[in-house]
Amino acid sequence: MKILKIQTLRGPNYWSIRRGKLIILRLDLEELAETTSNLIPGFVDGLVRILPSLYQHHCSPGHEGGFLMRLREGTLLGHVIEHVALELQELAGMPVGFGRTRMTGTEGIYQVVFEYQNEQAGRYAGRAAVRLCQSIIDTGTYPQRELEQDLADLRDFKAKASLGPSTDTLVKEAEARNIPWQELSSRSIIQFGYGVHSHRMQATLSDLTGILGVELAGDKEGAKKLLADVGIPVPKGVVIEYLDELEDAIQDIGGYPIVIKPLDGNHGRGISVDIETIERAEEAFEIASGVSKSVIVERYHPGRDFRVLVINGKVVAVSERVPAHVVGDGHSTIQELIDITNQDPQRGEGHDNVLTKIEMNHDSWELLDRQNYTLETVLPEGQVCYLRFTANLSTGGIAVDHTDEIHPQNVWICQRAARTIGLDIAGIDVVSPDISKPMPDVGGVIVEVNAAPGFRMHTCPSRGIARNVAEPVLNMLFPPGQPSRIPILAITGTNGKTTTTRLIAHICKQTGKNVGYTTTDGIYIGDYLVEKGDTTGPQSAQLILRDPTVEIAVLETARGGILRSGLGFDHCDVGVVLNVQADHLGIGDIDTVEQLADLKAVVVESAWPAGYAVLNADDPLVADMAEQVKAQVAFFSMDPGNRLVKEHIESGGLAAVYENGYLSILKGDWTLRIEQAVNVPMTMGARANFMIANALAACLAAYAQGISITDIRTALTTFKMSVEQTPGRMNLIDLGEFSALVDYAHNPAGYEAVGEFVQKWPGERIGVIGGPGDRRDEDLAQLGELSAKIFNRILIKEDDDTRGRPRGDAAHFIEMGVIRVPHHCTYEIIHDEVTAINQALGTASPGALVVVLPCEVGRTIRLIENYGENHKLASKP
Ligand code: ATP
Ligand code: ATP
Ligand code: MG
Ligand code: MG
DSSP: OEEEEEEEEESSOSSOSSOOEEEEEEEEOGGGTTOBGGGSTTHHHHHHHHOGGGGGOOTTTTSTTHHHHHHHHOOBHHHHHHHHHHHHHHHTTOOOOOEEEEEOSSTTEEEEEEEOSSHHHHHHHHHHHHHHHHHHHHHSOOOHHHHHHHHHHHHHHHHHHOOOHHHHHHHHHHHHTTOOEEEOSSTTOEEESSGGGOEEEETTEETTSOHHHHHHHHOHHHHHHHHHHTTOOOOOEEEESSGGGHHHHHHHTTSSSEEEEETTOOTTTTOEEEEOSHHHHHHHHHHHHTTOSSEEEEEOOOSEEEEEEEETTEEEEEEEEEOSEEEOOSSSBHHHHHHHHHTOTTEESTTSSSEEOOOOOHHHHHHHHHTTOOTTOBOOTTOEEEOOSSOOGGGTOEEEEOTTTOOHHHHHHHHHHHHHHTOSEEEEEEEESOTTSOHHHHTOEEEEEEESOOOHHHHSOSBSOOOOTHHHHHHHHSOTTOOSOOOEEEEEOSSSHHHHHHHHHHHHHTTTOOEEEEOSSEEEETTEEEEESOOOSHHHHHHHHHOTTOSEEEEEOOHHHHHHHOOSSSOEEEEEEOOOOSOSTTBTTBOSHHHHHHHHHHHHHTEEEEEEEEEETTSHHHHGGGGTOSSEEEEEESOTTOHHHHHHHHTTOEEEEEETTEEEEEETTEEEEEEEGGGOGGGTTTTOHHHHHHHHHHHHHHHHTTOOHHHHHHHHHHOOOOTTTSTTSSEEEEOSSSEEEEOOOOSHHHHHHHHHHHTTOSSOEEEEEOOOTTSOHHHHHHHHHHHHHHOSEEEEOOOSSOTTSOTTHHHHHHHHHHHTSTTOOEEEEOOSHHHHHHHHHHHOOTTOEEEEOOSOHHHHHHHHHHHHHHHHHHHOO
């Protein structure tokens, strides 16, 4: 067995629309290609011994033990690897369930597809599964320590990628509400939503959190002053820098007991509480000055520690924090009690779990000393021994929910405090004997207001009810009725994608909205090019969706990207499939047009049920997609009599057709004429039928998205197939004596489409043709054959990049195609594209059309324009 390739899918894809996170192993079973599990001695028993939990896999029988049945009956190894890869992830705490295994067109080679939660873990699980199975085949077993190492590595990937407890709850809430989210590339910023409607958060700081509030919260003394100014109870305190100021300070605040803490500290670092003597006060001063230069000396208020969480002006949760402690059982020592407490699986290091392990520190020794305890002391049953003065979870404390008990006056005080400091999300530390009594009555105070408060004490309290505090955050960012997404129109098909995408974007621009669009030529936002290049994959789509200025996304979505990593979005509003024609077959295990259709169908299958699938009714492979989609269907057709279209509109559906020279929308009984084709420049005076079809698709998509007929009409009449606007798509250039046409046609359907237009040309028709070297020999021959029927004279050239073929090879197969046409036209082979173009231009007869189907559009256009310039100069007297 050998893994030939590992691919990672991250969005809706060929295998599944709903499960975007998939790994594909391209696996060569080599000598085991024909061998089923039951035929390998000891394999099934060995596997079950190592992974007994495989019993739970239902597989096709649909019940527990189902997969084991398949194993014993005999199943191919690709299928076994799929289940093992899933199970390894499951055992490492990443439950996943989806898998598929399929034969490819090449014998012995399989595609093993399985779900992942974490990309790296998924890829690792695939490799480990192959290793494990190979070992059982070779030796009957897989060493236990290897398996343990695999699982440890998998858990490690999960831990490294984890988002932190607060972010995790926000993301889960967003998923539950269908709000898309993505992690940005720096500072662990999470973006929720798309385009103009997006919001960003970093842990519990939101893009609505003001910098003033955050700074103020960080300045404990300043914050307390502002709170005191509006009558909110806070402990009396002063700030000092030197030890000799200490005694006066204690006097000023009214004497002992006192608290000493660093001015800018957090997580309880450097704080000493309940100080009764000058000796301890001096010690505490030294500790606090170790953390920050300035030190707060403040009144100690006895009481319990509460954290009140205020979000968007409302108290949403209250938690009591209890300092790290152990409770005696009458026979264990304090050290043993700490060890037992730390064995709790909920306790991790730092903030990476619900709770944190207890570790001994200066405070712990101090507390033990005060009670004359040591770590060897056996605590009587029920006796509590505190190991920290402060209640921070990050130093081993626990949290207990009290949300339902807070007194309304305390709610009012805390809400005012959050507003006074100016925080949309505030964690207010209250010290009070009882949160259910008004603070002023029982001596309760606010000791601090925290920006970016952690959520885990509310979402995972050790006791009491867990509170979904992510909900009010998302309600604040996305109030009911406010969208989180922008409209996405996604276009696919074999030919015409870029043209149609550009036209749809042009239509959307008429509405005054800022349109982001991706094409084979580059990524555009509004009128500007963001990035040049073939940008039709998921990363380009995400660039548009991430952009906080974009209001509508129009995305050319090509085969390559869908195949490589799936769609860059989970759902689109309008999906368009223009056509499915033979091209790129034999690449990426897509060998038939039916498979190609399934691949392109991903775009329309991802359309929301309330959205639209815009389908070509004249192309059976596309029209059939209507059966698979969840969205509403809209058909376009060049033939107003098309049976499908007729049935569809009779049942109230939406369609667009070319009727009586008009591009029209049909809606139920109504015909809405948009414009006459002769007035639509891209149709070349209604002579280029395939352009009419592209325009129909664009109009229909725009109409389905709610754009008015007026805007659509304006766009149609102003959209030109010029060298500037759509280079390489039907650029007709008048050279005086004759004309030249530059077009990107690069597959049989493209040649036929352009050919239909060219054949109507009254003069000589000269073709400068070639074909991409990565196509099959027969595909190249077919291009030759088609050309022989379209042109009077052909110059066969090759692309600059032969894509792996020896120079002359592609031209040879095209020639084979030319000569199989009876009475074929004259032809010549000139490998170099530039030479061929110059030769065609130099020998064209008056009234001729020189059609160049180039690999380098920019260069071709320059050559032709130069020729035009020189010719004009030469013809001047
Ligand atoms: P955190 O990061 O957990 O908020 P911190 O380092 O910012 O902690 P404070 O919130 O000021 O520090 O204090 C930590 C804890 O010390 C408080 O939750 C409280 O238990 C105790 N504490 C601080 N000041 C007083 C006070 N004046 N009276 C009583 N207890 C206090
Ligand atoms: P690519 O796969 O290179 O991105 P694309 O699908 O984006 O191509 P366009 O760039 O719009 O397509 O057009 C490329 C060429 O395909 C055109 O120049 C034309 O020759 C041909 N073509 C365009 N539309 C159609 C159509 N509806 N049917 C057949 N051929 C077409
Ligand atoms: Mg605090
Ligand atoms: Mg394109």
